[in-house]
Amino acid sequence: MIMLIPYMQRASKLLIPHKFISSIRLYNSFASQLSPTFHAFSNVDSVVSALITAISTCSSISYCRALHCRVIKSVNYNHGFIGDQLVSSYVELGCTKDALELFDELPDKDLVSWNSLISGFSRRADLGICLGLLFKMRFEMGLKPNEVTVIPVVSACAGVGELDVGKCIHGIALKSGMLLEVKVVNSLINLYGKCGCLEAACCLFEGMSVQSLVSWNSMVAVHVHMGLAEKGIGYFIMMRRAGINSDQATVVSLLLACENLGVRKLAEAVHGYILNGGLDGNLAIATALLDLYAKLGILSDSCKVFGEMINPDAVAWTAMLSSYAMHGRGREAIEHFELMIREGVLPDHVTFTHLLCACSHSGLVEEGKNYFKIMHKVYGVELRVEHYSCMVDLLGRSGHLNDAYKLIKSMPIEPNCGVWGALIGACRVRGNIELGKEVAERLFSLDPSDSRNYITLSNMYSAAGQWRDASKVRALMKQRVLIRNPGCSYIEHGNKIHCFVMGDQSHPDTERIYNKLEELVRKNREVGFASKTEYVLQDVDEEVKEDLINKHSEKLAIAFGLLVTNAGMPLIITKNIRICGDCHGFAKLISLIEKRPIIIRDTKRFHHFTNGLCSCGDYW
DNA sequence: TTAGGGTTAG
Structure with a gap:
């Protein structure tokens, strides 16, 4: 038996989010009558149904335990499957141990109990x-799984990418x-699609006698x-041509497609489609839209979408928080987080x-150190490996490399590539070759196929003028048949995405672009x-270095953007790797000289250049 | 059964 009394006593002292108040009230109206004289109560089913409603909507562990106590005192576990509901809620709240213990105690478990x-x-x-559970149910209990058993198991396989088990x-x-x-x-379509076997997914889809809306949605989503x-x-x-009407899941996938393509015009078209269909009030759609605008560089539109939301949930709050983070607005992100807490929305691991x-x-x-310290203590959010990655990045980038290293050594969970990757990144920024070399060795053994590890180490050697060591790392890459993708910059203009690589001469407007760049x-x-020629990581003469750096892809994209857009219009450029220090300084000055806001997005976040300054405050 | 927020390194 789980010890529930202490939790019951504690429950009354804890803050319960306001969105659950209605179900608590509903429960309380019955609970006031649940007493030792309960048997005199005429409508037992109403009590059970009120308890089930309260249990199914409860989001606090302590409250769930208090309700569990009431169940023990008042009704039978089997009554209206109240035991099954308690088990589900414990799982949902992350109390897996409690859920499994209670499940063991339940009398007369049937297929529905196992399935839930x-x-x-x-x-x-x-x-x-x-x-x-599937194994135990089948071979110990002799229960045959049905469709309701199989679907969640397949879904779990898809979630963790376990194709073989799924097969x-x-x-x-x-x-x-x-x-x-x-x-x-x-x-199954979802499983094969998410595991990269699109052919198998298509084959299943085409073999269906009737495809449902979800089948179509799955095909859109997996692609x-x-x-x-x-x-x-x-x-x-094709789905529209087949006469199938889309729903919110379709629209969310379309918004993700826009993000994938990075085309603002398409995003605006889908936004129009959402407004026409009156779908803007849907929280999932609005969240995807908010996130999309942020990723396209238009933070003001993200704020607008968030401001229009009615009762945003934790996912929506977190999407807005991530938008601030992505755009280098640290202070606003913190203020937003504090407001989220004051509004009674519970943060989760993604929020942190x-x-x-x-x-x-x-x-x-x-x-950052303070939030890391209190996230479990105050908010009950378990520390995950990604939180450690962020902390290693925070400490390392700010120059506390030893503290970052110590933190990794003290981790109660196994550090992964992400954690070591954050440290090697910090070593590069801080120019600590000794530690960088050690970390690179760990990364090489953890994932020998990730070319980024080799490139980072080689670049560290080059930046320090250790050209021979740099070329040794490059040779190792060659030996392991790893290739480096060239850095490129994209800019949208006239319904087209224009892509530039360093020294690119393939654009039809090349001559004009180079003239503008020279100017x-x-x-x-x-x-x-x-020119900060130290960012040229090749062993060549100073003059050649200057020539090379002045042809970087982001500079070409800036020159092109200035040529084809009207005065004052912001330039939005996307890069597939991080912007180099020289281009960062160049963009700052151009934003001042040409009076143009310039927004450059790298793989994850944005630099906003205005009037000679960057939103990152040169901290990146 | 499908769909919204995910960090870190070129």
């Missing part, structure tokens, strides 16, 4: 427990004739998730990932800007 437990662990993407479940479903059930096939946005949109068009990241990107070391370089020199 498996489904709960599937939502937590805990495939191990799902499989254990076994596919086999079981096939043998049991479950493939006639549309929902089972849909879950978009695999980075094949155009194909995803193609399925959307972004909050720590916001602190890291803005150099708010003390604030910009000259203007920069006139105001005293000296």
